[in-house]
Amino acid sequence: MPELPEVETVRRGLAPALVGTRLVSVDQRRPDLRFPFPENFVQRLTGRRVDALSRRAKYLLADLDDAQVLVMHLGMSGSFRIEDETPPGNFHYLKAKNAAHDHVAFGLSTGKRIIYNDPRRFGFMQIIARAELSAHPLFRNVGLEPLGNEFDGAALARLFAGKAAPLKAALLDQTLIAGLGNIYVCEALHRAGLSPRRAAGSLVRKNGSPTDHADLLAKVIREVLEEAVEAGGSSLRDHRQTNGALGYFQHCFRVYDREGAPCPREGCGGVIKRIVQSGRSSFFCGTCQK
DNA sequence: CTGTGTTCCTGTTCGC
DNA sequence: TGCGAACAGGAACACA
Structure with a gap:
């Protein structure tokens, strides 16, 4: 899981x-x-x-x-x-x-x-x-803990400076940030209104400081992980907690595995799309994620 | 060094 | 219902 x-x-x-x-x-x-x-x-x-x-x-x-x-x-x-x-x-x-x-x-x-x-x-x-x-x-080479004290927009900016790789790949890179996987990257990018295709380096100013997007992304990464931990994780297929109970964060997914569904963002009106990036599915709204 | 594609393995789901 | 293809939460590794 x-x-x-x-x-x-x-x-x-x-x-x-x-x-x-x-x-x-x-x-x-x-x-x-x-x-x-x-x-x-x-x-x-x-x-x-x-x-x-x-x-x-x-x-x-x-x-x-x-x-x-x-x-x-x-x-x-x-x-x-x-x-x-x-x-x-x-x-x-x-x-x-x-x-x-x-x-x-x-x-x-x-x-x-x-x-x-x-x-x-x-x-x-x-x-x-x-x-x-x-x-x-x-x-x-394990990267920063996204729930740790040092993780914020400035830390993201340091990690992403000069990176041409798409945000999706950069966020999945365990040597940069340790612990995110496909689901929570998709969810965090939607919450931040950022496209998974956008270059990671675009969240860094020329002087190396974080853009507002970097600050926002760090904030929503922390939020979505904390909410998911609180919910006991996500139970896809028959995955269970050690006591046999199901986690329930999967009911909170806004984009993951929701291709074709309307974008849940208020007033957006877009539709969730699925693309493949480095062999993995990315789910996102092309209307509100830029 | 950086970024991308392939690979490991089994099970489930989907389209015909 | 059966049957093959596509796909699945990760990440090491090979390669351009």
Whole structure:
């Protein structure tokens, strides 16, 4: 499911069950997801206590009691669910929807189990020493947190200065801003009244300061992400929170997956269009997004 | 260095 | 109803 709001929703769902408990068993059911699991994955995790669960960009970070960090990325289709007790390995369980894509099961000292499911297997897990995290290739080039204190129009201007790439591509670039994905980029650009095709550098003045559009864009990015986190993320298809509940931000989409619908902006009268930019769908209103 | 296209994988939806 | 094509929340990688 995972853009920043969905990953944050997962973090909030997992933390109460996971933090403070020990991993008494780790059931790794295949050698790889997008990448191979790290060497001795099961042995390195079994017996460890989880001291904290945080998020950086679209990564979940479980701090372990041996100064290592279990890094988890959900890819396109990854999800976690919590089960209160070990289900019997019987016919009914095995026939359960999607059980074929349950790739990892963490048994906790509380008796609960946390199961990672990922049909497309674009997700991955890694174990990294905490001290090496920020220098690690996965994180060395990760961009600004859009909900962080430093994120504003001036920061956007610094990131976008001189960029000819379209706003859509620049906002999806995780080395610039970390956590936005296709949905929330589309939504933020509509709220800001900016075309996804517009050059990112056009939001920067010659002296490097932000235009009013840059200030507005930074503001609506923060807004749309905060609203989505508040709503428990977006549930497309059958994606669910860790407790099985559906997020409901998808009902708040103004443009994403709404090709042909009237533009929701008051008095605009335009129609939502779909175009493809660098292989991904962009939904926007050609009338009010310039 | 910058920007764009391809690729990994499975499941769902849509048009015929 | 069946069947192939298009498409899906990400991002590493190859290449111009």
